Amino acid sequence: MRLIQNTPDLSAYLADDEVIDHHHPVVRETAARLTEDVDDSYDYARAAFEFVRDAIPHSADTGDPRVTWRASDVIALRTGICYAKAHALAALLRAEDIPTALCYQRFQAVHGLVAVRFDGAWHRLDPRGGKPGAGARFSLTGEGLAFTADPEAGEQDYPTLYAAPHPLVLRALEAAPDAAHLARTLPTAL
Template identity: 55%
Template sequence: MSPVPSPTSVRLSDYLVADAVVDHEHSAIRARAEALAAASEDPVERAKAAFLFVRDEVDHVIDAGDTRVTWRASDVLRERVGICYAKAHLLAALLRAQGIPAGFCYQELSALHGLNAVYLHGGWARLDARGNRTGAGGEFSLGEEKLAWPVDTARGERDHPEIHPAPAPVVVDFLMTAEPGPGWYEKDLPATL
Protein backbone atom coordinates (compact mmCIF):
# COMPACT_ATOMS: atom_id res chain seq x y z
CA MET A 1 0.00 0.00 0.00
CA SER A 2 1.28 3.46 -0.92
CA PRO A 3 1.83 6.06 1.78
CA VAL A 4 -0.49 9.05 2.04
CA PRO A 5 1.20 12.00 0.28
CA SER A 6 2.15 14.63 2.83
CA PRO A 7 3.14 18.21 1.88
CA THR A 8 6.14 19.66 3.71
CA SER A 9 4.63 23.16 3.45
CA VAL A 10 1.10 24.20 4.37
CA ARG A 11 1.20 27.07 1.85
CA LEU A 12 -0.05 26.03 -1.59
CA SER A 13 1.71 29.10 -2.97
CA ASP A 14 5.04 27.34 -2.25
CA TYR A 15 4.02 24.74 -4.84
CA LEU A 16 3.59 27.42 -7.52
CA VAL A 17 7.02 29.06 -7.23
CA ALA A 18 9.31 29.55 -10.22
CA ASP A 19 13.05 29.20 -9.64
CA ALA A 20 16.23 28.30 -11.54
CA VAL A 21 15.16 24.64 -11.88
CA VAL A 22 11.38 24.95 -12.24
CA ASP A 23 11.58 27.97 -14.56
CA HIS A 24 7.92 28.10 -15.54
CA GLU A 25 8.15 31.80 -16.40
CA HIS A 26 10.33 30.85 -19.40
CA SER A 27 8.56 31.66 -22.68
CA ALA A 28 8.87 28.11 -24.04
CA ILE A 29 7.35 26.62 -20.87
CA ARG A 30 4.52 29.17 -20.98
CA ALA A 31 3.83 28.46 -24.65
CA ARG A 32 3.75 24.68 -24.15
CA ALA A 33 1.56 25.01 -21.03
CA GLU A 34 -0.89 27.23 -22.94
CA ALA A 35 -1.00 24.78 -25.84
CA LEU A 36 -1.67 21.87 -23.48
CA ALA A 37 -4.35 23.85 -21.61
CA ALA A 38 -6.12 24.95 -24.78
CA ALA A 39 -7.96 21.64 -25.16
CA SER A 40 -9.92 21.94 -21.92
CA GLU A 41 -11.05 24.32 -19.19
CA ASP A 42 -11.02 21.43 -16.69
CA PRO A 43 -7.85 21.55 -14.54
CA VAL A 44 -7.81 17.74 -14.28
CA GLU A 45 -7.80 17.37 -18.07
CA ARG A 46 -5.10 20.06 -18.35
CA ALA A 47 -2.98 18.27 -15.73
CA LYS A 48 -3.48 14.96 -17.55
CA ALA A 49 -2.40 16.55 -20.85
CA ALA A 50 0.79 17.88 -19.23
CA PHE A 51 1.48 14.47 -17.65
CA LEU A 52 1.01 12.60 -20.93
CA PHE A 53 3.19 15.09 -22.78
CA VAL A 54 6.09 14.65 -20.34
CA ARG A 55 5.65 10.89 -20.04
CA ASP A 56 5.27 10.19 -23.76
CA GLU A 57 6.96 13.05 -25.63
CA VAL A 58 10.09 13.51 -23.52
CA ASP A 59 12.49 10.56 -23.65
CA HIS A 60 13.98 9.12 -20.50
CA VAL A 61 17.77 9.14 -20.99
CA ILE A 62 18.21 5.52 -19.95
CA ASP A 63 15.48 4.25 -22.29
CA ALA A 64 16.82 6.34 -25.17
CA GLY A 65 20.50 5.67 -24.44
CA ASP A 66 20.95 9.44 -24.59
CA THR A 67 24.20 11.07 -23.48
CA ARG A 68 22.77 14.52 -22.66
CA VAL A 69 22.23 15.87 -19.14
CA THR A 70 19.28 18.21 -18.57
CA TRP A 71 18.08 19.62 -15.26
CA ARG A 72 16.29 22.96 -15.86
CA ALA A 73 12.66 22.51 -16.96
CA SER A 74 13.05 24.71 -20.04
CA ASP A 75 16.14 22.72 -21.11
CA VAL A 76 14.27 19.43 -20.68
CA LEU A 77 11.50 20.83 -22.87
CA ARG A 78 13.93 22.08 -25.53
CA GLU A 79 15.99 18.87 -25.65
CA ARG A 80 12.99 16.53 -25.12
CA VAL A 81 15.09 14.27 -22.91
CA GLY A 82 15.80 13.85 -19.21
CA ILE A 83 16.28 11.43 -16.36
CA CYS A 84 13.32 10.95 -13.98
CA TYR A 85 14.29 13.99 -11.91
CA ALA A 86 14.51 16.24 -14.95
CA LYS A 87 11.18 15.00 -16.28
CA ALA A 88 9.64 15.77 -12.87
CA HIS A 89 11.08 19.30 -13.08
CA LEU A 90 9.38 19.80 -16.45
CA LEU A 91 6.03 18.40 -15.31
CA ALA A 92 6.04 20.67 -12.26
CA ALA A 93 6.84 23.68 -14.47
CA LEU A 94 4.05 22.89 -16.95
CA LEU A 95 1.54 22.45 -14.12
CA ARG A 96 2.65 25.54 -12.20
CA ALA A 97 2.52 27.64 -15.38
CA GLN A 98 -1.20 26.77 -15.45
CA GLY A 99 -1.68 27.69 -11.79
CA ILE A 100 -1.87 24.04 -10.68
CA PRO A 101 0.20 23.39 -7.52
CA ALA A 102 2.83 20.70 -8.03
CA GLY A 103 5.60 19.27 -5.86
CA PHE A 104 8.35 16.67 -5.81
CA CYS A 105 8.36 13.18 -4.29
CA TYR A 106 10.97 10.43 -4.13
CA GLN A 107 11.31 6.69 -3.88
CA GLU A 108 14.44 4.79 -2.89
CA LEU A 109 14.59 1.95 -5.41
CA SER A 110 17.94 0.70 -6.75
CA ALA A 111 18.69 4.44 -6.74
CA LEU A 112 16.69 7.52 -5.81
CA HIS A 113 13.71 7.92 -8.16
CA GLY A 114 11.95 11.25 -8.68
CA LEU A 115 8.27 11.88 -9.34
CA ASN A 116 5.63 14.55 -8.73
CA ALA A 117 2.54 15.30 -6.72
CA VAL A 118 -0.29 17.50 -7.96
CA TYR A 119 -2.96 19.32 -5.95
CA LEU A 120 -6.40 18.99 -7.53
CA HIS A 121 -9.95 18.84 -6.12
CA GLY A 122 -8.71 19.71 -2.63
CA GLY A 123 -6.14 16.94 -2.32
CA TRP A 124 -2.73 15.70 -3.39
CA ALA A 125 -2.07 12.84 -5.79
CA ARG A 126 1.32 11.50 -6.83
CA LEU A 127 2.11 11.15 -10.54
CA ASP A 128 5.10 9.49 -12.19
CA ALA A 129 5.82 10.69 -15.74
CA ARG A 130 9.09 8.70 -16.00
CA GLY A 131 8.01 7.01 -19.23
CA ASN A 132 6.61 3.55 -19.80
CA ARG A 133 9.39 1.82 -21.65
CA THR A 134 11.52 -0.91 -20.04
CA GLY A 135 8.70 -2.20 -17.84
CA ALA A 136 7.67 1.04 -16.15
CA GLY A 137 3.93 1.55 -15.70
CA GLY A 138 3.11 5.14 -14.74
CA GLU A 139 -0.44 6.29 -15.50
CA PHE A 140 -2.38 9.47 -14.73
CA SER A 141 -4.59 8.80 -11.71
CA LEU A 142 -5.99 10.99 -8.97
CA GLY A 143 -7.31 7.94 -7.11
CA GLU A 144 -5.31 4.75 -6.76
CA GLU A 145 -1.64 5.46 -7.44
CA LYS A 146 -0.28 4.13 -10.71
CA LEU A 147 3.41 4.94 -10.40
CA ALA A 148 6.13 3.73 -12.76
CA TRP A 149 7.71 1.37 -10.25
CA PRO A 150 6.22 -0.39 -7.23
CA VAL A 151 8.28 -0.25 -4.04
CA ASP A 152 9.51 -3.63 -2.81
CA THR A 153 10.17 -3.26 0.91
CA ALA A 154 11.56 -6.82 1.03
CA ARG A 155 14.43 -5.55 -1.13
CA GLY A 156 14.99 -2.57 1.17
CA GLU A 157 13.19 -0.11 -1.09
CA ARG A 158 11.43 2.85 0.48
CA ASP A 159 8.65 5.22 -0.48
CA HIS A 160 8.96 8.81 0.74
CA PRO A 161 5.46 10.29 1.22
CA GLU A 162 6.71 13.87 1.59
CA ILE A 163 5.78 16.38 -1.09
CA HIS A 164 8.52 18.99 -1.40
CA PRO A 165 7.94 22.41 -2.98
CA ALA A 166 11.41 22.32 -4.57
CA PRO A 167 13.53 19.50 -5.96
CA ALA A 168 15.84 17.82 -3.44
CA PRO A 169 19.26 19.52 -3.27
CA VAL A 170 21.02 16.15 -3.72
CA VAL A 171 19.18 15.73 -7.03
CA VAL A 172 19.91 19.23 -8.30
CA ASP A 173 23.59 18.95 -7.29
CA PHE A 174 23.87 15.59 -9.04
CA LEU A 175 22.36 16.89 -12.28
CA MET A 176 24.31 20.16 -12.29
CA THR A 177 27.65 18.38 -11.85
CA ALA A 178 27.03 15.36 -14.08
CA GLU A 179 29.28 15.14 -17.15
CA PRO A 180 27.42 14.30 -20.37
CA GLY A 181 28.50 11.08 -22.04
CA PRO A 182 27.61 7.40 -22.31
CA GLY A 183 26.20 6.07 -19.04
CA TRP A 184 26.55 9.39 -17.18
CA TYR A 185 23.51 8.43 -15.10
CA GLU A 186 25.32 5.39 -13.70
CA LYS A 187 27.95 7.50 -11.92
CA ASP A 188 27.12 8.65 -8.40
CA LEU A 189 23.34 8.51 -8.87
CA PRO A 190 21.85 9.56 -5.51
CA ALA A 191 20.68 6.60 -3.42
CA THR A 192 18.79 8.55 -0.77
CA LEU A 193 17.66 12.03 0.20
Protein backbone atom coordinates in the same frame (compact mmCIF):
# COMPACT_ATOMS: atom_id res chain seq x y z
CA MET B 1 0.64 6.43 2.28
CA ARG B 2 0.20 9.84 3.89
CA LEU B 3 2.07 12.52 1.93
CA ILE B 4 3.65 15.33 3.96
CA GLN B 5 4.38 18.83 2.68
CA ASN B 6 7.87 19.96 3.69
CA THR B 7 6.47 23.48 3.90
CA PRO B 8 2.93 24.30 5.04
CA ASP B 9 2.68 27.25 2.63
CA LEU B 10 0.83 25.96 -0.43
CA SER B 11 2.08 28.89 -2.53
CA ALA B 12 5.57 27.33 -2.39
CA TYR B 13 4.20 24.57 -4.62
CA LEU B 14 3.34 27.17 -7.27
CA ALA B 15 6.71 28.94 -7.21
CA ASP B 16 8.94 29.60 -10.19
CA ASP B 17 12.67 29.11 -9.66
CA GLU B 18 15.81 28.23 -11.60
CA VAL B 19 14.78 24.58 -11.93
CA ILE B 20 11.00 24.75 -12.19
CA ASP B 21 11.13 27.81 -14.43
CA HIS B 22 7.48 27.95 -15.45
CA HIS B 23 7.73 31.59 -16.55
CA HIS B 24 10.26 30.64 -19.25
CA PRO B 25 8.86 31.17 -22.78
CA VAL B 26 9.30 27.54 -23.85
CA VAL B 27 7.32 26.35 -20.82
CA ARG B 28 4.62 29.00 -21.34
CA GLU B 29 4.32 28.20 -25.07
CA THR B 30 4.05 24.47 -24.35
CA ALA B 31 1.45 25.07 -21.65
CA ALA B 32 -0.55 27.28 -24.02
CA ARG B 33 -0.54 24.54 -26.70
CA LEU B 34 -1.66 21.96 -24.14
CA THR B 35 -4.56 24.13 -22.95
CA GLU B 36 -6.03 24.44 -26.47
CA ASP B 37 -7.91 21.13 -26.38
CA VAL B 38 -8.88 20.84 -22.72
CA ASP B 39 -11.96 21.81 -20.76
CA ASP B 40 -10.65 22.19 -17.22
CA SER B 41 -7.62 21.86 -14.95
CA TYR B 42 -8.06 18.08 -14.61
CA ASP B 43 -7.93 17.66 -18.40
CA TYR B 44 -4.96 20.01 -18.56
CA ALA B 45 -3.11 18.03 -15.87
CA ARG B 46 -3.71 14.83 -17.84
CA ALA B 47 -2.52 16.45 -21.09
CA ALA B 48 0.63 17.82 -19.41
CA PHE B 49 1.36 14.44 -17.81
CA GLU B 50 0.92 12.57 -21.10
CA PHE B 51 3.05 15.13 -22.95
CA VAL B 52 5.97 14.74 -20.54
CA ARG B 53 5.57 10.96 -20.29
CA ASP B 54 5.24 10.35 -24.03
CA ALA B 55 6.91 13.25 -25.89
CA ILE B 56 10.03 13.56 -23.74
CA PRO B 57 11.98 10.30 -23.84
CA HIS B 58 13.79 9.13 -20.73
CA SER B 59 17.45 9.64 -21.64
CA ALA B 60 18.56 6.34 -20.08
CA ASP B 61 16.16 4.47 -22.39
CA THR B 62 17.40 6.26 -25.53
CA GLY B 63 21.09 6.44 -24.62
CA ASP B 64 21.06 10.23 -24.86
CA PRO B 65 24.26 11.45 -23.16
CA ARG B 66 22.89 14.94 -22.38
CA VAL B 67 21.96 15.79 -18.80
CA THR B 68 19.05 18.18 -18.43
CA TRP B 69 17.65 19.43 -15.14
CA ARG B 70 16.01 22.83 -15.77
CA ALA B 71 12.37 22.34 -16.87
CA SER B 72 12.70 24.62 -19.89
CA ASP B 73 15.77 22.68 -21.11
CA VAL B 74 14.00 19.34 -20.64
CA ILE B 75 11.08 20.55 -22.75
CA ALA B 76 13.22 22.27 -25.39
CA LEU B 77 15.72 19.42 -25.80
CA ARG B 78 13.10 16.67 -25.29
CA THR B 79 15.26 14.54 -23.04
CA GLY B 80 15.83 13.85 -19.36
CA ILE B 81 15.92 11.25 -16.62
CA CYS B 82 13.09 10.85 -14.12
CA TYR B 83 14.11 13.89 -12.06
CA ALA B 84 14.28 16.12 -15.12
CA LYS B 85 10.95 14.87 -16.42
CA ALA B 86 9.42 15.54 -12.99
CA HIS B 87 10.80 19.10 -13.11
CA ALA B 88 9.25 19.60 -16.56
CA LEU B 89 5.86 18.30 -15.45
CA ALA B 90 5.95 20.43 -12.30
CA ALA B 91 6.69 23.53 -14.39
CA LEU B 92 3.88 22.82 -16.85
CA LEU B 93 1.40 22.24 -14.03
CA ARG B 94 2.50 25.28 -12.04
CA ALA B 95 2.25 27.37 -15.22
CA GLU B 96 -1.49 26.74 -15.00
CA ASP B 97 -1.69 27.35 -11.23
CA ILE B 98 -1.87 23.69 -10.23
CA PRO B 99 0.08 23.13 -6.99
CA THR B 100 2.79 20.58 -7.72
CA ALA B 101 5.39 18.98 -5.46
CA LEU B 102 8.44 16.87 -6.16
CA CYS B 103 8.59 13.52 -4.41
CA TYR B 104 10.79 10.46 -4.48
CA GLN B 105 11.04 6.71 -4.19
CA ARG B 106 14.13 4.65 -3.41
CA PHE B 107 15.05 1.61 -5.48
CA GLN B 108 18.70 0.95 -6.42
CA ALA B 109 18.84 4.73 -6.82
CA VAL B 110 16.39 7.46 -5.88
CA HIS B 111 13.55 7.84 -8.41
CA GLY B 112 11.81 11.19 -8.97
CA LEU B 113 8.13 11.87 -9.52
CA VAL B 114 5.57 14.58 -8.72
CA ALA B 115 2.44 15.04 -6.67
CA VAL B 116 -0.40 17.34 -7.71
CA ARG B 117 -3.00 18.87 -5.45
CA PHE B 118 -6.64 18.53 -6.48
CA ASP B 119 -9.73 18.72 -4.30
CA GLY B 120 -7.68 19.26 -1.15
CA ALA B 121 -5.54 16.13 -1.55
CA TRP B 122 -2.15 15.26 -3.03
CA HIS B 123 -1.92 12.65 -5.81
CA ARG B 124 1.40 11.18 -6.96
CA LEU B 125 2.08 10.98 -10.70
CA ASP B 126 5.09 9.46 -12.41
CA PRO B 127 5.94 10.91 -15.83
CA ARG B 128 8.86 8.53 -16.37
CA GLY B 129 7.27 6.45 -19.14
CA GLY B 130 9.09 4.76 -21.97
CA LYS B 131 10.57 1.64 -20.44
CA PRO B 132 8.81 -1.74 -20.69
CA GLY B 133 7.35 -2.52 -17.30
CA ALA B 134 7.10 1.18 -16.45
CA GLY B 135 3.35 1.43 -16.73
CA ALA B 136 2.93 4.99 -15.52
CA ARG B 137 -0.57 6.37 -16.08
CA PHE B 138 -2.48 9.47 -15.05
CA SER B 139 -4.79 8.84 -12.11
CA LEU B 140 -6.30 10.93 -9.34
CA THR B 141 -8.23 7.99 -7.89
CA GLY B 142 -5.35 5.61 -7.29
CA GLU B 143 -1.71 5.55 -8.17
CA GLY B 144 -0.49 4.67 -11.63
CA LEU B 145 3.21 4.91 -10.85
CA ALA B 146 5.91 3.47 -13.08
CA PHE B 147 7.22 1.30 -10.25
CA THR B 148 5.90 0.09 -6.91
CA ALA B 149 8.30 0.12 -3.98
CA ASP B 150 8.81 -3.19 -2.18
CA PRO B 151 9.80 -2.50 1.44
CA GLU B 152 10.90 -6.12 1.93
CA ALA B 153 13.50 -5.56 -0.80
CA GLY B 154 14.72 -2.37 0.90
CA GLU B 155 12.75 -0.09 -1.44
CA GLN B 156 10.89 2.90 -0.10
CA ASP B 157 8.29 5.54 -0.89
CA TYR B 158 9.43 8.80 0.67
CA PRO B 159 6.36 10.64 2.03
CA THR B 160 7.85 14.15 1.91
CA LEU B 161 6.59 16.56 -0.74
CA TYR B 162 9.19 19.13 -1.76
CA ALA B 163 8.51 22.53 -3.31
CA ALA B 164 11.98 22.46 -4.90
CA PRO B 165 14.22 19.55 -5.92
CA HIS B 166 15.95 17.73 -3.08
CA PRO B 167 19.51 19.14 -2.76
CA LEU B 168 21.14 15.73 -3.34
CA VAL B 169 19.21 15.30 -6.58
CA LEU B 170 19.99 18.78 -7.83
CA ARG B 171 23.67 18.48 -6.93
CA ALA B 172 23.99 15.23 -8.89
CA LEU B 173 22.27 16.72 -11.94
CA GLU B 174 24.23 19.97 -11.94
CA ALA B 175 27.60 18.24 -11.47
CA ALA B 176 27.16 15.64 -14.21
CA PRO B 177 28.92 16.47 -17.49
CA ASP B 178 27.14 13.55 -19.17
CA ALA B 179 24.70 10.73 -18.55
CA ALA B 180 27.42 8.16 -17.85
CA HIS B 181 28.78 10.29 -15.01
CA LEU B 182 25.27 10.92 -13.71
CA ALA B 183 24.50 7.18 -13.66
CA ARG B 184 27.50 6.66 -11.36
CA THR B 185 26.54 9.52 -9.02
CA LEU B 186 22.78 9.21 -8.63
CA PRO B 187 21.72 9.45 -5.00
CA THR B 188 20.92 6.06 -3.48
CA ALA B 189 18.99 7.50 -0.52
CA LEU B 190 17.66 10.83 0.73
